Amino acid sequence: MTPASPSPPLMLGMMRLHERPDLQAPARLADWLEARLNQGLEWFDHADIYGGNGHNERLFGEALRRRPNLAARVRVVTKAGILMAPGETKHYDSSPAWLAGAIDRALGRLGVDRLDLFLIHRPDPLMKAEATARVLDDAVRAGKVAALGVSNFLPEQWRRLQAALSHPLTHHQLQLSLTRSAPLFDGDFDALRRDGLSPLAWSPLDGGSLFQGAAGQALGRLAERHGVSPAGVALAWLRRLPGSPVPVIGTLDPTRITTLCDEARLSLSRLEWYALLEAARGQEVA
Numbered sequence: 001m002t003p004a005s006p007s008p009p010l011m012l013g014m015m016r017l018h019e020r021p022d023l024q025a026p027a028r029l030a031d032w033l034e035a036r037l038n039q040g041l042e043w044f045d046h047a048d049i050y051g052g053n054g055h056n057e058r059l060f061g062e063a064l065r066r067r068p069n070l071a072a073r074v075r076v077v078t079k080a081g082i083l084m085a086p087g088e089t090k091h092y093d094s095s096p097a098w099l100a101g102a103i104d105r106a107l108g109r110l111g112v113d114r115l116d117l118f119l120i121h122r123p124d125p126l127m128k129a130e131a132t133a134r135v136l137d138d139a140v141r142a143g144k145v146a147a148l149g150v151s152n153f154l155p156e157q158w159r160r161l162q163a164a165l166s167h168p169l170t171h172h173q174l175q176l177s178l179t180r181s182a183p184l185f186d187g188d189f190d191a192l193r194r195d196g197l198s199p200l201a202w203s204p205l206d207g208g209s210l211f212q213g214a215a216g217q218a219l220g221r222l223a224e225r226h227g228v229s230p231a232g233v234a235l236a237w238l239r240r241l242p243g244s245p246v247p248v249i250g251t252l253d254p255t256r257i258t259t260l261c262d263e264a265r266l267s268l269s270r271l272e273w274y275a276l277l278e279a280a281r282g283q284e285v286a
């Protein structure tokens with residue numbers, strides 16, 4: 001696979017996999033994965049902290065080992081760099097030793113030969129860009145990682161890393177939603193577009209808070225007009241942006257996934273898009 005941008009309207013987040021008892025058995029999770037793949041949903045978003053100490057990656061890998069033919073079909077994203085060991089201060093680590101180990105551990109847990117996309121989870125003020133870049137470049141050259149990216153970085157932070165890399169950063173995962181639209185106005189979204197980074201939007205429904213207040217009412221009106229759910233309208237609002245940001249959704253419910261996958265393809269008019277923005281911000285555009 002070439003390091004192209006994910007094309008489906010959704011990416012499936014694995015953050016809450018450990019909260020689903022019905023998917024803990026490898027055979028059950030393998031059935032769930034195969035059903036999603038058959039829907040054309042190939043991209044699965046992980047991080048080594050999800051479930052604690054790589055637990056959710058391990059569950060995913062056990063399912064792939066149960067049904068090996070699925071491993072060639074899944075497209076795996078994972079992130080590393082946040083450390084949350086019991087009894088220790090939560091901190092970030094972008095050191096070569098930690099990231100090299102994190103990549104190898106993720107490959108082992110996930111049961112895949114290569115990570116389709118590896119992201120540094122948070123910007124580390126102690127990062128030595130040249131050293132970090134060397135270990136990331138080495139992982140790409142060794143075939144362990146197909147593409148590189150960052151998560152929650154500011155433009156100058158990813159540019160400092162990119163300047164030291166031989167391979168391009170291809171993706172940026174950022175918090176972006178109708179009610180978290182600051183990157184559209186502070187220059188961050190324009191910067192990632194200018195620098196050729198494909199946007200991945202985490203928390204695209206803002207934890208459900210965008211269904212409240214004026215934003216929720218506006219979503220409800222448009223949802224009724226188009227015969228879809230308010231969540232579908234919110235995802236379509238994101239997809240209307242240049243670069244068609246890929247929402248990383250947290251639900252693992254098959255019915256809801258199917259609904260959101262279909263509804264995220266809704267095409268909103270420019271007036272509808274701005275009406276939602278106005279409702280969420282509580283003010284007209286200048």
